[in-house]
Amino acid sequence: MRLVINVVILVLGATASISHNVVETLNGAIRGKLVRDLNVTYYAYLGIPYAEAPTGQLRFKPPVPKKPWNGTLDASAYGPVCPQDEMYHKRSDMNEDCLNLNVYVPARPALAPTPVLVYVHSGELTLLSGRPYVLGPQFYMKYGVLLVTMNYRLGALGFLSVQTEEAAGNAALKDILLSLQWVKKYISQFGGDPDNVTIGGESSSAVLVQYLTLSERSSNLFHKASIISGSALSYRFFNRHPIQSALELGKKMGYHTEDPNELVRKLQEADVFDIVTAQGDKTNKRNGFRPFAPFTPVAETPSPHAVITQHPLQIVNQGIPQVIPIISGITTQEGIKMLPFIRQNPILAVHLNENLELCIPSDIEYPYGSRESKDLANSIKQFYFNNETISNTTLLNFVNLVSDTQVTYSTDRWIEIYKNMANSDRVYYFVFDFDGDLNWYKLFSKTQFPGAAHADHLGYMFVTNTTRPLLLSAGAESKQTIQVVLQLWTNFIKYGNPSRLTSLTCNIREEWSDCGTQRNYLALNNRPYMVPGPPLRRRLHFWRQVYAQYESYVARGGGLEAKTP
Known part of the structure; x- marks a missing residue:
C-alpha cells in the first residue's frame, strides 16, 4: 500500500482529525483521507468511479x-x-453518473493483506446507496476488516429488460459485478487481500448477492458470502414478464409503442427523473399486499454479457456453480416491516379480508377467482388466522404470514437446496432474535411490536444514522450483541469459520457449527446458542405443501395467469 501524506489538518474541539493521503492505481492516483471517529481510525477513499456514466x-x-x-x-x-425517490437522499445528491464505490481501510499496521468485505446496499432495488446511511464502517475498522461499498443502478435504470441487446436486463447486477472486478484488480493497492473477499447483503441486496453466487461470471471474485433475510428464490425478486413491465412503464410516460426496442430508444432520450417519477408508484396496482417495484432480476437471453439466463431454481437443480462458505439467516419477525404500511393504509386490511387471494405469492400463478386460487386463499385464512379476519387482534398472525411468504420460506428453502447440492460443510444458519436498544428497523420506522423485525440486525452490524446517537446510551445486552455479531462475522470474513478465535468475553460459549441436513441454526443474540432445526417447522411445512401442489397443477397443464412481483 503506497501512501503519500500531503496535508494534516487538526481541528481543535472537533471529534475527528483528518489527513489526506494518496494511493496509486493503474487507473490513476486516488487521494483519500484519514478519519478518527468513534474511537477508531481509518482511511476513507470515497466516490471512486468504477464505470463510465451510464447515460x-x-x-x-x-x-x-x-x-x-x-x-x-x-x-x-x-x-x-x-437517481431514486427522495426518501433517504436529496435530489441534489443524485446524478445518473453514480457508479462509484467507497473503500474504508483500518489505519493500523498489518502483517498480511487485510481481509475484505464487499457489502451491497439494500433498499428494495429502488432506494439507498453505498453511503453510510445504514452502512457506517466504524465497527469493521475496529475489527481489522477492509470494507467496500458501492452504488449500482436502481429501479428501471438497473433492471428494465425487453429481452434484447437494447436492454437485456440485470444492469444493476452487472454494475456490482464490475465493482467486484475493480476490487480484484485494485484492492491490493489499498492493503486489501484480493484472495480473501467476502460479499454481503441483506434483504434485496442479499438477493443480488445470491444471484451473483449463481453466475459463473463472478467466479473467483469473492470467496465467502453473507446472505441475510433475502433469497433469489423469493417471488418478490424475479420478474417472469419483464417486457410487460417495460411497456407499462412506457405507457405511464406517454409512450404507447408496442415495439420494445423503440421503447428503449425513447427511454434513453427521456429525462432520468421522469423515469424515476413514472416508476415511483411501487405498489402493485392489483395488490397492495406487495408494495414492490416491478423491475427486478430476470432470466436474460444468453449472451457474453448475461449474468443469469435461467430461473435460480433451475440453476441450482443443475448444480451449484460456486461452492463457498455461506452465512444465511432470518429474523424472528420479518413481517413487522409491513405493519407501518397496513396501519397507514387501513383500507388494505379491508381489501385483504374481502379477497385473501391477494396474499398468494405472485410466483403461484393460479388465475384469480379460480377454484385453486380460492382454495389456497381459504387454506391461508384457516392456517394463519383460524378463519378470523385481519384486525388489530390478529396482527401477529399477519406478521407471520408476511414473514413466511416474503422471506422465511424462500430463505430456508435456499439453505436446504444449497446444503444438499453443494455438499458443503460450511453453511452457517442463524435466526436473529434479539429485541434491544439498537434494532434498526423498529427505531427507523418508530414501530413497537415484539420480536426482531426485518433489517433490525443492521444496528448491531453497522453504525447507522438511526442508531449512532444511541450507541453510548445503549444497554449492556445491546452492546454485548454488537460484540457477538461482529466477532462472529469478522471471524467468518477472515477465516471462513465464524467460531474461530471467539472470545468468552463476547458471551460466545457455544460453537456455531455447520447447519447439517437438519438445518440446525444459531439463535443469534447477546448469548447465542445452537438450536435443532429447521426453524418454524410447521409454517415452513405448510408452504412446502402449497408449492408442491402448485407444481403438480402446472405439470398437469393447469391454466396460469401472468403476475408481476
Missing part, C-alpha cells in the same frame, strides 16, 4: 469500465447517488 445510449446497457484519469482523483467526499 444516453449506455442507459440500460452493461457498465463500461472507467477510463484512466490524469492527475490525482480527490476521493475525500462521497460521490453522487443513483
